[in-house]
Amino acid sequence: MSADTSPLPAPPAGDDPAERVAWLRTVVEHHRRRYYEQDDPEIGDEEYDALFGELERLEQEHPELDAADSPTKRVGGAPLDKLTKVRHEQPMLSLANAHRPEELEAWVDRMRNHLSREGIEDPAFRFVTEPKVDGLAMSLRYEDGVLVRAATRGDGEVGEDVTHNVRTIPSVPLHVPDAPAVLEVRGEIYMALKDFERLNERRAQAGESTFMNPRNSAAGTIRQLDPKLAKTRPLSFWAYGVGVVAASRADAPDAGDGAASAAAGTSSSVGEVLGVEGHHAVLLWLRERGFPVNEDVRVHDDPAAVVARCAEWQERRDRLDFEIDGVVVKVDDHELQRRLGSVGRDPRWAIAWKFPPRTAVTTLLDVVWSVGKFGDLHPYAVLDPVVVSGVTVSQATLHNEEDLARKDVRPGDRVIVLRAGDVIPQVVSPAPHEVDREDRADPPRPPARCPACDTPTEKPEDSVFTRCPNRGGCPGQQYQLLKHYVSRGAMDIEGLGEKQVLQLLQQGLVRTAADLYALTAEQLVELEGYGEISATRVVDAIARSKEQPFARVLFAIGLEEVGQVTGRNLAARFRTIDALRAATPEQLAETPGVGGKMAEIIAERLADPAVGELVDRLRAAGVQLEQEGPAPGEGALDGLTVVLTGTLPTLTREQATERLTAAGARVTTSVSRKTSALVAGESAGSKLEKAERLGVPVLDEEGLGRLLVEGPGILAPDADDDDGGEDTEPDDGGPAADGS
Structure with missing residues (x-):
């Protein structure tokens, strides 16, 4: 989408509320697009909130100025009693599936045969490939450029009116410039993975149940009756096509007309009304008018290129920030779409290349608990081994005890296991009908004593985890802290992995990270798996880690709330470990990305005598505890x-x-x-x-x-x-x- 570079109008000189409201709507909408659609904000949050608040106040004081496409409509109105049914003017069809190249080639052959019967020989197909986002299909109806209705797909013929919730989604335009009299935009409502994780974190911290997956979260949110609740949940929208379009109201069926003619939304009329030719051109038309359209949509001239593109999407699937379960392939030409038509509930001119399933069903043998580096007890599942996405899985994460309780999985249950790429496999839920079994085991509970050191556990009021309070003395915490310290993202000590760290702890050679720097090659040679050369390499790698910058050390030593980014920001601001340890929570909170609560936790950990001892020993070993290079504002690349x-x-x-x-x-x-x-x-x-x-x-x-x-x-x-x-x-x- 091209950035909006048009100059903003000057504010009105007089006190006319109508003029002020019109100006505020223009300015607020401009900045909304810069932030949500172009990722290029021009003003800060406080200034935007002030403009939005003034507009909201003026509309409340002057109800005669109310407008359906005002940005304030995203706030949400009064809750509904129920969702009303909506009959789609043009059915929202499903798609046939392909899983292998030969199935896609067979689809192309079927289209050629059908067109041959229509008198079209050897058609020159162009194909458009789009990611098949795993969300909720949505129909958005605009009249004279204003959003008047949003409806779910439902059964393809009849959906539900969810306009009150869709208005709250920032990426859905409330007004479309240069739109025909009637415009139906179709797309997918979804929740980005990072937003889903943050939502679950907030709910867990508030003592609320967490959601199972992004798609269910999006679907459940859209069907809420209270739009103010929907506004608190981070939904997004991708546009993938156009349904009914008409140059005038008389040319289009009325919304909800059960006898609507599909002819009003045929592919050929879309091109004629919008003034473009082809599906890809329609997507560009939508993007230019403010609709989010996936930037990786591509056009191909032959089926082999389509297959290669689908393979690329499958390889990238696990690194995306949104869930996809395949690739949609469409014939680009509008006239060919019209001549191909539909068979049953599937258009002949489109097909879904579906990815292999990433789930399997197996038996949950047991739920056991491991200790995290901060004492958190994490449940994980011991499974009857099962192959998922080509890998044999015998263990899977259960995240935390509240997630475990929400899923209600118990030893002996048949459970659904999900594996997504390199992500640790997870248990999603019991298999269907398991919850109705009368002989199910009791729900698993966190242990009363730490499984690593036998210390009585405790459950802080504001935590989703039961914890082992034995900081510094729990071998489980020592192992996790050491494993983190030597990891690639932290001190990056080559030759020390999980197995080697555990071995060093069990042999009593190390207790904390500082002990690593006293190791000798002679000590390592005595251990299983080490020869003279490998032992010398490990000792040399430990010595080289002393050169890691201060920011990495901050991340490596294992301070709660200090990740890689926060570590870099703290190192850049305070420059030395002594200055950092002397900082008050208020001073810490002035660091970019550090909030008040986070600052209090960091200050508390820095004041822990065990952390102080570790820092002093690392300093004595020669580890970098001061920031090198110029201070903020002094570097050659400052401002870039x-x-x-x-x-x-x-x-x-x-x-x-x-x-x-x-x-x-x-x-x-x-x-x-x-x-x-x-x-x-x-x-x-x-x-x-x-x-x-x-x-x-x-x-x-x-x-x-x-x-x-x-x-x-x-x-x-x-x-x-x-x-x-x-x-x-x-x-x-x-x-x-x-x-x-």
Whole structure:
């Protein structure tokens, strides 16, 4: 979607409420699009909230100025008594499925045969591929550009009116510029994975039950009667097509007309009314008018390219921030769509390439509990081994005790197991009808004593976890803290993994991370699995970890609430471990990304004598506890905002981030017009495409090196072209290629 660069109107000079309301609606809608659709906000949250609040107040004081497309309609009105039924003017059809290349080729052959009977020989097919988002299909009806109704798919013929909830979704336009008299936009309501995780975290902290998966969360939210509840849940929308369109009301069936003619929404009329030709052109038309359309939609000229694209989506599936269960393939040409028509409830001109299932059913043998690095007790399932997505699974996570209680899985149950890529397998729920068995075991409960050290456990009021309070003395916590310290994202000590850490603990050679620096090769040679060469390599790797920057050390030592980003921010702000330990919660809360509650937890952990002892011993061992490089505002790259994407030849994402932040740059995750540069590696994907579209300079790893050495001058338009910013063809890696 192109950014909105049109100048905003000046505020009205007089006191006329109607003029002020009209101006506020224009300004608020402009900033909404900049924030939600273009990822390029121009004002801060407080300023936006002030404008929105003034508009809301004026509309309440002057009800005669009310309008259906006002941005304030996203707040939500009064709860409904029930959802009303809506008959779709044009049926929302289902899709036939394909799982293998030969099935897709058979689909193409069937279309050719059908068109041959229609007198069309050897049609030149163009295909459009789109991700099949696992959400809730939705029909949005606009009249004269204003959203008047949103309805679920239902059974394809009759759905439910959920306009009150859909209005609260920021990415759904309430007004469409240059729209025909009647416009029905179809798409998918979904919940992004990161938003789903945050929602569940908030609910768990509030003592509420958590949701099972993003799709159920989205579907349940949309069917709520109270729109104010829906507004609290982070839903998003992808547009994937157009149904009924008409240049005038007289040309279209009335909303809810049970005798509606499908002819009003035929493919050919869509092209004629919108002034475009082909399905892909329709998607571009929607994007230009403010609808979110997936940036990775592609057009292909032959079935082999379609198969290759579907394989790419399947490989990327587990790195996306939204759930997909396949790829939708459509014939692009509107006239061919019309001539192909439908068979039963499926259009002949579209098919869904479905991915292999990622679930299986097996028996839950037992629920056992492990200790986390902060004493949290985590339940996990011991399973009768089962193959899921080609991998044999015998254990699966159950997240936390409240999630375990919500799922109500018990030893002896047949359970559904989900495995998504490299994510730890999880138990989703009991298999159907298991909950009706009279001989089910009792629900599992957290243990009264720590399974690692036998200390009596406790359940803090504000926690979703039962905990072992034996900080510093619990071997389970010691193991988790040490495993975290040596991990790749922390101190990155090569040769020390889970097995080796456990071995060192069991042999009494280490108790905390500081003990690692006293290890000798002679000690390691005495252990099983070590020879002289491997022992020397491990000792050398431990010594090299002393060179890791202060930000990594902060993350590695295991402070609650301090992840990699927070560690970098704290290191940049306080510069030394002594300054950090002396900081008050109020001072900590001034750090970007650190809230009041988080600051209190960090301060409490820093004041723990065990942490103090660890820090002092690490200092004595020579570990970096001071921030190197310039202070904030002093670096050569101060003021630059850089985004990393794809896989670089020699640098990890963490290493590149550290070098940029050490030079004063700010590293973010999304590309906007305010991005100073994009550093793109292999499989860069949609971020590269967006950067090129917005004119953001693109660097490869060599260009990154030049930026760090020569400074921002290489980003100037007249700089040499050998910095990796040449216009190269992306490999369609998409957002999944860099984990976004």
